[in-house]
Amino acid sequence: MGSSGIEPDACSYSVFIRAYCEANNIHAAFRVLDRMRRYNLVTNLFTYNCIIKKLCKNDKVDDAYQLLTEMIDKGISPDTWSYNVILAYHCEHFEVNRALGLISRMERFECLPDRHTYNMALKMLINIGRFDRVTELWETMADNGFYPSASTYAVMIHGLCKKRGKLEEACKYFELMIDE
Template identity: 25%
Template sequence: MAGHCVSLTTWNSVMLQSVKVKRVDVVWKFYGDMLEYDVVGDVDTIGYLVQTFCMENNTAKGHKLLRQVLEAGHVPSNAAFNKLISAFCKSGNYAKVSALLHTMIAKNCSLDIHTYQEVIHGLCKRRMRHEPLRNYLKDRGYFPDRVMYTTMIHGLCKMKCLGEAWKLWFEMIQKEIVPNEHTYNSLINGLWRTGNIEEAEKLYKNVCEKVMEKLL
């Protein structure tokens, strides 16, 4: 980029890729270069900076920057909201999570499955029940996919709620959503932890048989 100034689209493209590979140092380097060239960023640029703050565990600054861009009348992509939601979930600040979800709805953002996954994953990590959120998700027209089912099953098993984990497992099968190795591992580990050795071995045998069927 030496010798001439490239378009904002190019700057944003580089920043986006840097965010994707979690190279916060590169994000700040290119943002500094943008300022030197007097390139004015747009709402996408701000969204990448919000995500970068979150990756640096500087959620407060990321949240402040989001509020500023919203007050200016701009709405960043869901990715920026999702990063903040993930960060607040990790710290257990569900008041902020709720506020962000309401802001997204108020700003006519289409809450996607990734938004809900962040919340459910956070609830699981904090050992909190998430049935009300799952129902809320369904009410809004989002139906759990394999990743979401696996996330919920994993969280329930860590909470030793095997009954609920099995319920989701059979619901998953009934909907013809095929469990993957992560789903099996989560449930098998949960069964072992709770002393259900026979059930764990039975499930392990089941997954081995399925692997063999694929190989034959």
């Protein structure tokens, strides 16, 4: 591009980063990101989110956290999607403390968890039988002004129905859902 007299901009580089990420070539994506840094091009949320997603898919979640920190240092606020892609990794690997810690981090950085955030965490906690943490998270949701959607209730009811001795609790959430 540069040899034709047209200089690539941040948008052009972001397209390459996304393409490399979709082709599962994370090293090439980082080379493009490094070039953007060298030329002092402004990176954006889209650029970082593409790489964060691919890092998590390749089990490089610690590198994803480094990018989150870099984003914040550059004044780019991660959005719910940025956090949810990392949260999905923790939930898939049943990393309870890291998952719940990430939700707390979201709240500290004023990035409110959404329905998907809570649903992933609740499903993970139910699947591993951490009902104490399920109740705690449900209360946190209410404290934060989050009103469960039908899908959130479905996660609770379906998950609890599958667990021995939790049918009565599942019915309680069903009644709550109907009352709302």
